[in-house]
Amino acid sequence: MALSLTVILAMLSFQFHFVFTDGYEKPVERNRWKRALSDDDIILGLKMYERKMAGLQRKIQQQLAIMKKQKRQIDLIKYYMKRKGDDYEKEDLKGNIVTDTEKGKQNLQLMSLDNLVREVDHQEERQRKLLEELKKENTVMGDIQQRVLNNRAVCRDTHTEWKDVGSGTIRELSRQYVKCNGDELLLRFYLQKKSAAAKKVRYNYRCCRLSLKDNWQRPNDM
Secondary structure, eight states: OHHHHHHHHHHHHHHHHHHHHHHHHHHHHHHHHHTOSOHHHHHHHHHHHHHHHHHHHHHHHHHHHHHHHHHHHHHHHHHHHHHTTOOTTHHHHHHHHHHHHHHHHHHHTTOOHHHHHHHHHHHHHHHHHHHHHHHHHHHHHHHHIIIIISOOEEEEEEEOOOEEOSSSOGGGGGGSOOOOOTTOEEEEEEEEESOSSOOEEEEEEEEEEEOOOSSOOOOTTO
16 A cells, blocks of 8 residues: 555656646747847848948949949930931930939839839840930941031033133023032032133033032931
8 A cells, every 4th residue: 555655656656747847848949939030140240231332233233334334425425416406305305314213213213122123124224225315326337427517519610612602692501511429419509701802601600519428328217
């Protein structure tokens, strides 16, 4: 009887010890999982974030540089177009760039970091395409300037044959033809008398042509 009571007490003591021990270890386990992210991990994450922000800042600076270059291109094209007497809708193009810039600044304040990176890449690609279009248009404008503004006229002086009109009428002067080539324009002409005693006259005249660039290819989008 005494042995059975001793065994029962021992079993109860073991069960109480197991229950209390198990209940005490669980908070320690949960606390261990809470501390799984160390201070070094946090510092490493912050450094990665700083590097990503620095890269993003470089992209923004590159985009601003592209937009500044585009503005110079637009001002140059406007200068050439004003010399030709046509603004060529460059004010609308400049206004669109300003609007896109303001819209981009507003979006910078609302986007998450990942969306911001994607949007900056998208805007950079769009600005690059716009710059390519401006370069192409600037090439056309430079060609027009070379063909029209920077070329001089090539002229030649010639004359008709001497004609005796001493006994004729003034109407006979029309029989002396002044003729320029198909690519020339008549710049001036005048009637010349051979001498005071002679009754022969002729026309002296000048024909000119513009020295334009040959084989100029018209762009498809003009």
